Amino acid sequence: MFDTLFPRRALMASSLVAIAVFASPATAAATPEALVRQISVDVIDAVKADKAIQAGDLGRITALVDSKVMPSVNFEVATRSAVGPQWRQATPEQRAKLQTEFKSLLLRLYAGALTQLKDQTVSVTRTLPAAGSTQVVVQTEVKGSGEPIKLDYRLDKAGEGATAGWKIIDVNVGGIWLVQNYRSQFAGEITKGGIDGLINTLVERNKASGK
Amino acid sequence: MSTLRRARPRIAALALVLTVAMTAGMTTGCATVPASASGPTADPFESWNRKVFAFNDAVDTAVLKPVAETYRDVVPAFVRTSINNVLGNLYDVWSTANHFLQGKFQSGAEMGMRVLTNTVLGGVGVFDVATEAGLQRRSEDFGQTLGKWGVGSGPFLVLPLLGSSTLRDTAGLLVDRQASPSVLPSASADRYAVTAMELINTRTNLLSAGNLVDSVALDKYIFLRDAYISRRRDALYDGAPPMETFEDIPDAPPTPARPPASAAR
Numbered sequence: 451m452f453d454t455l456f457p458r459r460a461l462m463a464s465s466l467v468a469i470a471v472f473a474s475p476a477t478a479a480a481t482p483e484a485l486v487r488q489i490s491v492d493v494i495d496a497v498k499a500d501k502a503i504q505a506g507d508l509g510r511i512t513a514l515v516d517s518k519v520m521p522s523v524n525f526e527v528a529t530r531s532a533v534g535p536q537w538r539q540a541t542p543e544q545r546a547k548l549q550t551e552f553k554s555l556l557l558r559l560y561a562g563a564l565t566q567l568k569d570q571t572v573s574v575t576r577t578l579p580a581a582g583s584t585q586v587v588v589q590t591e592v593k594g595s596g597e598p599i600k601l602d603y604r605l606d607k608a609g610e611g612a613t614a615g616w617k618i619i620d621v622n623v624g625g626i627w628l629v630q631n632y633r634s635q636f637a638g639e640i641t642k643g644g645i646d647g648l649i650n651t652l653v654e655r656n657k658a659s660g661k
Numbered sequence: 662m663s664t665l666r667r668a669r670p671r672i673a674a675l676a677l678v679l680t681v682a683m684t685a686g687m688t689t690g691c692a693t694v695p696a697s698a699s700g701p702t703a704d705p706f707e708s709w710n711r712k713v714f715a716f717n718d719a720v721d722t723a724v725l726k727p728v729a730e731t732y733r734d735v736v737p738a739f740v741r742t743s744i745n746n747v748l749g750n751l752y753d754v755w756s757t758a759n760h761f762l763q764g765k766f767q768s769g770a771e772m773g774m775r776v777l778t779n780t781v782l783g784g785v786g787v788f789d790v791a792t793e794a795g796l797q798r799r800s801e802d803f804g805q806t807l808g809k810w811g812v813g814s815g816p817f818l819v820l821p822l823l824g825s826s827t828l829r830d831t832a833g834l835l836v837d838r839q840a841s842p843s844v845l846p847s848a849s850a851d852r853y854a855v856t857a858m859e860l861i862n863t864r865t866n867l868l869s870a871g872n873l874v875d876s877v878a879l880d881k882y883i884f885l886r887d888a889y890i891s892r893r894r895d896a897l898y899d900g901a902p903p904m905e906t907f908e909d910i911p912d913a914p915p916t917p918a919r920p921p922a923s924a925a926r
Binding site: 527530531533534535537538555556558559562565566576578580581582583585587589593595596597598600604606619620622624625626627630631632633634635636638639651652655658659 | 702789792797798799800869870871873875876877878879880883884887888891892893894895896900901904905906907908909910
């Protein structure tokens with residue numbers, strides 16, 4: 451039943467993207483809903499078609515995320531929000547390192563979620579504006595055999611003119627904002643050993659988990 | 662869970678619940694809205710919580726997880742699914758009651774329909790036909806109901822064997838257990854059996870997540886604590902809690918020599 455519904459959703463998504471792109475040449479960007487819908491469809495299709503991803507193959511998942519998801523993510527904003535005010539004191543090298551390591555950490559988390567995907571469908575339920583900012587939260591629901599899982603995306607409008615576009619800055623799985631959930635842990639590491647201490651802990655954690 | 666079972670006489674249990682709930686309300690100044698999930702989380706019981714957390718972890722590694730793995734490997738999938746569905750259908754009854762207690766009549770009616778459908782057409786809940794028919798499960802527990810009624814969450818609490826909770830959710834859990842599948846049998850031995858089955862079923866459902874938390878958490882306790890608080894807050898507001906400010910650190914010109922005090926938000 452869900453499978454028969456799915457192509458319709460995919461079609462709907464691509465037509466929505468098309469409408470958004472052609473109808474608003476000024477912003478040259480899809481609406482946040484269309485962006486989220488497209489990423490969801492792309493990712494679910496890719497997971498369904500790839501046994502290695504379903505088995506949790508990190509290499510394949512990394513490739514998928516890099517090609518389908520990362521272009522729409524502002525990972526620097528995500529990282530510095532997790533790091534907190536100490537970000538300002540970090541050198542460009544430290545910042546780059548923090549992003550790399552945080553990304554492999556989140557990739558494992560994301561991979562864990564992807565291996566749970568089977569016959570699910572995703573539907574965009576609503577979009578909520580974040581008061582006092584240009585951010586919005588697009589809420590989606592992943593429906594399968596169990597209780598529906600909430601999967602929300604926080605997006606912000608980035609850039610001006612031709613390069614303007616919506617970028618994802620945080621993802622909420624089942625009520626937990628993934629980036630925000632690291633704030634306390636990052637703060638704890640920074641208190642203990644500064645930015646370098648945090649970097650070292652991240653490197654060790656990533657190494658221990660086989661990256 | 663055996664300690665909970667001993668809190669048998671229901672009136673005594675209810676009195677205890679109300680006391681705990683009131684205490685929870687007082688500690689948080691009867692706040693309707695729980696403390697913000699972002700920023701440093703107040704955790705007055707942290708050192709105690711960490712000890713219980715370590716104990717739970719050890720018990721899980723030594724007993725719960727191996728039992729769940731054996732159950733998964735030995736019992737055929739259709740039997741496990743049936744048991745999971747029957748238990749789920751019984752939980753749905755109590756969820757339905759909580760929808761109504763929270764004044765959510767439409768979702769309550771839908772959950773009621775769900776229970777009816779699965780009980781009648783799904784063979785006492787063995788088959789989850791309601792989900793196929795588009796009647797999705799929306800779980801609610803008494804901790805959430807207390808939250809809706811204005812009881813503050815109170816401090817974070819790790820319960821022996823039962824894991825993450827708050828003062829309010831512990832009170833809620835005591836009531837939830839009075840409506841759990843394990844109260845159905847009349848013989849106490851059967852009640853223990855059902856409770857054990859619930860525990861094994863729940864743990865088995867978590868097996869597929871593997872050791873994910875171990876591989877992504879810098880501090881497992883903090884990771885799970887913040888996740889629990891955030892999840893419960895989300896559930897309390899039915900998926901749309903007041904939005905937290907996403908604290909960005911606007912990129913100030915890199916002046917590494919600045920003292921940290923100038924890094925004001």
